[in-house]
Amino acid sequence: MMSTYDELYRKEWQWQEGDLTVTRSMQWSGPGCHNGCGLLYYTKDNKIVKIEGDPNSPYNQGRLCMRCLNLTESLEHKDRLKWPLKRIGERGENKWQRISWNEALDIIEANVRKIQKEYGPESICGMVGTGRNICWQVPLLTYAGFGSPNFGYSFLSGDSCFSPRAAFIAVTHGDFSVCDCSQFHEDRYDNPEYKVPEVILIWGNNPIHSNSDDFLGHWIVELMKRGTRLIVVDPKLTWLAGRAEYWLQLRPGTDAALGLGMLNVIINENLYDQEFVEKWTYGFEELAERVRQYPVDKVAEITWVPKEQIEEAARFFAQAKPGAIQWGLKVDQSVAGVPAAQAIATIGAICGFIDIPGSNIYIRDAYDILSSYGTGYEEFLSPEMRAKRLGDEKYPLKRMGVGPTAHADSVLVALETGKPYPVKMLWIQTSNPIANMGADAPRLYKAIRTTDFNVVVDLYMTPTAVACADLVLPAGMSPERNGYKTWWHPLRSTSKIVQYYECKSDEQIVLEVGKRLAPQNFPWETDIDLINWMFSRSATYKEDFQTLQQKVTDYQKYEYKKYEKGLLRFDGETGFNTPTGKLELYSTLFAEWGLDPLPYFEEPPYSPVSTPLKSKEYPFILTTGARSLEFFHSEHRQLKTMREFHPDPLFDINSEIAAEMGIQEGDWCWLENHNGRCRQRAHLDPALSRKVIRAEHGWWFPEMEGSEPALFGVFDSNSNNLTEQCQNGPTGYGAPYANTICKVYKATEENSLDLPSLVVTRKGGF
Amino acid sequence: MSNYNRYGLLIDLDFCTGCHTCEVACKQALDLPTGQFGIKVHQEGPRKLENGKWEYTFVPFPTSLCNLCEDRVKVGKLPSCVHHCSPGIMHYGTIEELTAKANAKPHMVLFAPQ
Numbered sequence: 001m002m003s004t005y006d007e008l009y010r011k012e013w014q015w016q017e018g019d020l021t022v023t024r025s026m027q028w029s030g031p032g033c034h035n036g037c038g039l040l041y042y043t044k045d046n047k048i049v050k051i052e053g054d055p056n057s058p059y060n061q062g063r064l065c066m067r068c069l070n071l072t073e074s075l076e077h078k079d080r081l082k083w084p085l086k087r088i089g090e091r092g093e094n095k096w097q098r099i100s101w102n103e104a105l106d107i108i109e110a111n112v113r114k115i116q117k118e119y120g121p122e123s124i125c126g127m128v129g130t131g132r133n134i135c136w137q138v139p140l141l142t143y144a145g146f147g148s149p150n151f152g153y154s155f156l157s158g159d160s161c162f163s164p165r166a167a168f169i170a171v172t173h174g175d176f177s178v179c180d181c182s183q184f185h186e187d188r189y190d191n192p193e194y195k196v197p198e199v200i201l202i203w204g205n206n207p208i209h210s211n212s213d214d215f216l217g218h219w220i221v222e223l224m225k226r227g228t229r230l231i232v233v234d235p236k237l238t239w240l241a242g243r244a245e246y247w248l249q250l251r252p253g254t255d256a257a258l259g260l261g262m263l264n265v266i267i268n269e270n271l272y273d274q275e276f277v278e279k280w281t282y283g284f285e286e287l288a289e290r291v292r293q294y295p296v297d298k299v300a301e302i303t304w305v306p307k308e309q310i311e312e313a314a315r316f317f318a319q320a321k322p323g324a325i326q327w328g329l330k331v332d333q334s335v336a337g338v339p340a341a342q343a344i345a346t347i348g349a350i351c352g353f354i355d356i357p358g359s360n361i362y363i364r365d366a367y368d369i370l371s372s373y374g375t376g377y378e379e380f381l382s383p384e385m386r387a388k389r390l391g392d393e394k395y396p397l398k399r400m401g402v403g404p405t406a407h408a409d410s411v412l413v414a415l416e417t418g419k420p421y422p423v424k425m426l427w428i429q430t431s432n433p434i435a436n437m438g439a440d441a442p443r444l445y446k447a448i449r450t451t452d453f454n455v456v457v458d459l460y461m462t463p464t465a466v467a468c469a470d471l472v473l474p475a476g477m478s479p480e481r482n483g484y485k486t487w488w489h490p491l492r493s494t495s496k497i498v499q500y501y502e503c504k505s506d507e508q509i510v511l512e513v514g515k516r517l518a519p520q521n522f523p524w525e526t527d528i529d530l531i532n533w534m535f536s537r538s539a540t541y542k543e544d545f546q547t548l549q550q551k552v553t554d555y556q557k558y559e560y561k562k563y564e565k566g567l568l569r570f571d572g573e574t575g576f577n578t579p580t581g582k583l584e585l586y587s588t589l590f591a592e593w594g595l596d597p598l599p600y601f602e603e604p605p606y607s608p609v610s611t612p613l614k615s616k617e618y619p620f621i622l623t624t625g626a627r628s629l630e631f632f633h634s635e636h637r638q639l640k641t642m643r644e645f646h647p648d649p650l651f652d653i654n655s656e657i658a659a660e661m662g663i664q665e666g667d668w669c670w671l672e673n674h675n676g677r678c679r680q681r682a683h684l685d686p687a688l689s690r691k692v693i694r695a696e697h698g699w700w701f702p703e704m705e706g707s708e709p710a711l712f713g714v715f716d717s718n719s720n721n722l723t724e725q726c727q728n729g730p731t732g733y734g735a736p737y738a739n740t741i742c743k744v745y746k747a748t749e750e751n752s753l754d755l756p757s758l759v760v761t762r763k764g765g766f
Numbered sequence: 767m768s769n770y771n772r773y774g775l776l777i778d779l780d781f782c783t784g785c786h787t788c789e790v791a792c793k794q795a796l797d798l799p800t801g802q803f804g805i806k807v808h809q810e811g812p813r814k815l816e817n818g819k820w821e822y823t824f825v826p827f828p829t830s831l832c833n834l835c836e837d838r839v840k841v842g843k844l845p846s847c848v849h850h851c852s853p854g855i856m857h858y859g860t861i862e863e864l865t866a867k868a869n870a871k872p873h874m875v876l877f878a879p880q
Contacts, residue, residue: 003842063852066790221853242822
């Protein structure tokens with residue numbers, strides 16, 4: 001008999017459907033992405049039988065992406081890690097012995113105590129991959145368990161994902177702002193206060209493919225259906241760019257210049273919101289003076305975007321009622337990442353598109369429940385130990401606590417040089433830096449093998465684990481762990497409903513290791529006790545994990561125009577949470593720290609302008625990190641369905657120039673520069689600039705031999721053979737992942753004799 | 767029986783982003799092996815038009831394997847492709863219902879797979 005929709009998709013967290021148990025949960029761990037979509041697990045006998053999108057989740061309304069639907073294939077994959085493994089061969093030999101968790105904890109305890117005693121706790125670095133359900137657990141272990149201040153991203157150069165944007169806007173706005181797609185209202189587009197943005201300026205991301213920063217790209221499509229029009233800033237013709245009123249096809253790495261050019265138009269044509277600027281901002285005169293240095297014809301020359309397009313797009317945005325900006329990763333990925341973020345955010349700010357419905361709105365973690373990289377930093381470390389954090393000595397933003405991580409490039413330098421002190425142990429939890437995160441993968445490979453002891457916690461055996469781990473621990477996937485998400489709203493729970501062999505959740509692992517190393521700092525018995533402790537630190541959240549689990553999602557009422565209501569500043573006054581109480585167009589703190597207080601543009605370290613001679617040899621501008629729908633960073637390469645859709649690494653090249661070079665669709669080609677080379681297959685794109693190459697990241701080949709020299713082929717197609725570490729902006733943030741140079745030539749049998757993995761692991765590198 | 771009692775899929779060509787969700791949803795619902803599809807996304811473009819804009823359009827195409835998720839609709843669920851469609855551009859219903867929707871907005875295609 002046919003059931004009604006309400007009977008099929010219920011609002012309680014768990015029910016029976018025939019012989020299946022249905023559980024409402026959220027997906028926010030590996031393999032996965034940054035979102036946290038609501039989904040339904042259908043289980044029987046400790047097995048996930050199928051997954052469906054939860055129509056009662058306002059976040060994704062039942063919709064899912066191909067990766068989430070394909071989670072079933074990953075959960076039971078034959079290659080999954082099942083129990084702790086101890087290395088028995090040399091590093092790189094991929095020889096392991098199964099051991100018990102107890103034995104693993106013994107080994108960890110012995111090594112940590114020895115290293116703490118001989119070198120000091122600071123010589124142990126905790127590291128994670130990109131921000132998912134692993135944001136606070138490893139920081140807590142690093143600070144409270146190891147006693148070290150050195151928690152950070154695993155070699156993400158210039159911390160250049162989200163952090164540059166977050167750090168800049170924390171300093172000048174006092175908060176973080178996101179594009180309002182009604183995502184913070186439980187009734188979404190029907191909310192009476194909500195207004196659809198008239199124009200969205202999409203800058204440096206393709207949210208449909210990238211699932212960026214707790215932002216579901218298809219929300220933009222829902223707004224387009226409701227009348228929103230687009231401006232897209234991207235070297236690549238994305239589907240969104242193809243439907244935009246203005247597609248600004250800029251030269252990679254010139255975002256700051258384009259932003260300043262648009263500001264020039266908006267200020268000089270008096271298109272900004274004079275009342276908002278006068279009442280709520282600080283430093284407009286200085287900003288106006290600065291943008292005079294960026295007349296539109298000069299900006300057109302720098303960015304390759306025609307002058308008329310810059311002018312028209314700037315007017316189109318400024319005259320919207322209202323406009324909003326959806327900015328993404330590529331804003332961060334130039335040396336000038338922070339000033340680029342500054343220029344872009346300032347466009348919205350001077351137009352008054354701040355914290356009003358349908359604009360860029362301020363958001364904090366749900367119920368202010370902490371889930372950040374700074375968890376436990378102040379509580380568990382002495383000021384003397386905190387002062388030892390790598391990178392703090394060089395960068396004031398780090399020192400002042402703006403970004404709660406050890407500076408990734410400084411960690412690498414400490415590993416290589418022993419200065420300012422040696423790094424002797426790495427704890428890498430769910431991260432695979434030589435496959436995708438760190439720039440200059442071959443350099444990292446050498447560095448991470450120099451330590452006394454390394455632990456890798458992951459879902460599968462990875463190239464990073466084979467290359468450097470002494471101990472590999474199996475982590476649980478989403479339905480195998482209890483957890484929560486407060487990375488913006490709503491507050492969401494994920495529930496443990498199945499157990500896979502001896503895998504443990506990240507929370508459990510951190511708890512058990514912490515209890516061994518520093519039991520006084522880890523008084524909790526279970527993962528849920530630990531989560532409840534995190535909840536108890538919030539001033540406004542009064543419930544426990546069990547209550548949240550049954551609610552699944554918990555929305556707080558969202559308030560607009562918080563600066564008018566005294567909801568942003570700790571003193572309860574109106575205004576912004578900054579030293580001047582204003583939204584700072586001119587940063588008083590940057591000025592105090594000796595940094596340029598205003599946005600500016602600088603050329604990438606390698607470009608046709610900054611290195612014209614080198615560019616003769618390497619005529620293309622190379623952007624790395626291209627996203628695809630099938631993969632999240634280095635994940636999902638094991639899954640046959642994902643590889644059916646996307647079997648090989650691809651780079652985009654303009655169709656005409658490819659024809660001139662005799663390159664056809666699907667041809668294997670080498671991308672090469674002064675730093676190294678990698679091979680990928682050509683995808684011909686008629687819309688890409690003739691001067692730009694766009695390469696995918698994260699490629700390794702789980703089907704290949706894991707031991708060296710193959711090492712799962714991790715260097716063969718790795719676009720991070722061509723990028724470099726330690727080219728950061730003066731803030732410590734920003735790195736040129738998306739704007740270096742290269743040449744391209746077809747791969748032949750003769751020029752492919754020594755593949756990069758062999759060159760790196762056996763022949764001393766490029 | 768009148769054609770109007772048949773069921774079909776209505777697809778909005780303006781907003782299909784080519785996300786491939788429908789293909790994976792379908793493969794799982796019908797338990798299809800590698801290389802087989804009950805619905806397949808086809809791509810048109812990108813191609814520059816004379817007015818300077820770009821043709822860049824996707825259309826999910828139901829193959830002969832599509833049975834409109836008969837097992838799911840029997841119990842009251844939507845076909846898996848429609849349920850999961852990320853941009854929300856696929857509609858399931860009788861040809862009559864879908865024709866009315868198609869009349870209300872341009873750039874729609876209507877498939878009646880069975």
